[in-house]
Amino acid sequence: DTGVSQDPRHKITKRGQNVTFRCDPISEHNRLYWYRQTLGQGPEFLTYFQNEAQLEKSRLLSDRFSAERPKGSFSTLEIQRTEQGDSAMYLCASSLDRGRSGSSPLHFGNGTRLTVT
Amino acid sequence: DAKTTQPTSMDCAEGRAANLPCNHSTISGNEYVYWYRQIHSQGPQYIIHGLKNNETNEMASLIITEDRKSSTLILPHATLRDTAVYYCIVRVDNYGQNFVFGPGTRLSVLP
Numbered sequence: 223d224t225g226v227s228q229d230p231r232h233k234i235t236k237r238g239q240n241v242t243f244r245c246d247p248i249s250e251h252n253r254l255y256w257y258r259q260t261l262g263q264g265p266e267f268l269t270y271f272q273n274e275a276q277l278e279k280s281r282l283l284s285d286r287f288s289a290e291r292p293k294g295s296f297s298t299l300e301i302q303r304t305e306q307g308d309s310a311m312y313l314c315a316s317s318l319d320r321g322r323s324g325s326s327p328l329h330f331g332n333g334t335r336l337t338v339t
Numbered sequence: 340d341a342k343t344t345q346p347t348s349m350d351c352a353e354g355r356a357a358n359l360p361c362n363h364s365t366i367s368g369n370e371y372v373y374w375y376r377q378i379h380s381q382g383p384q385y386i387i388h389g390l391k392n393n394e395t396n397e398m399a400s401l402i403i404t405e406d407r408k409s410s411t412l413i414l415p416h417a418t419l420r421d422t423a424v425y426y427c428i429v430r431v432d433n434y435g436q437n438f439v440f441g442p443g444t445r446l447s448v449l450p
Binding site: 226255262263264265266267313315325327328329330331332333335 | 371373375380381382383384385388390426438439440441442443
């Protein structure tokens with residue numbers, strides 16, 4: 223399977239615990255994105271990387287959230303001191319930036335569903 | 340905010356064409372129209388995108404009006420597996436924040 227892979231698929235944690243999710247993008251893709259989706263809503267942008275550089279962060283990404291993409295390959299999203307409001311599906315996507323604006327579709331993984339009890 | 344408006348829901352009979360409309364009246368000249376769909380508990384799946392010309396691939400056709408203020412996604416022979424939420428997105432560049440999902444259209448394909 224050469225698609226975007228996310229691990230784990232499901233995570234249940236207690237409030238106050240830290241969690242970390244992993245995303246493996248499509249191998250030749252240089253851009254990687256994190257989105258969050260709550261029930262009944264469309265995905266909301268969190269942050270994105272161009273290779274290993276984190277270029278943009280949404281206001282949704284509080285200081286309890288941190289994302290990394292070492293060596294421009296896989297990425298991790300960590301949430302510290304989880305709150306019940308963090309319960310959501312966390313989606314990762316990747317794309318290949320060929321320098322042509324607007325013409326590179328994002329390819330999404332199947333997400334990690336986080337439940338904070 | 341999403342720059343598109345779509346009907347909340349639509350039904351389609353199995354085997355018939357599903358025509359999903361999208362209004363994007365404020366679209367700029369360099370903004371592409373993208374369509375994605377999302378089946379329950381899965382990530383959004385890319386379907387098709389276009390700038391000005393109509394596009395077709397193995398999944399669907401995209402018809403963009405001449406003034407580019409609206410578009411229609413056509414699934415030529417809908418199957419039960421096409422039941423999903425369909426998102427129409429306009430996007431000017433590769434920045435993630437400009438890839439904004441609205442609530443989409445919930446398409447139900449009926450037997």
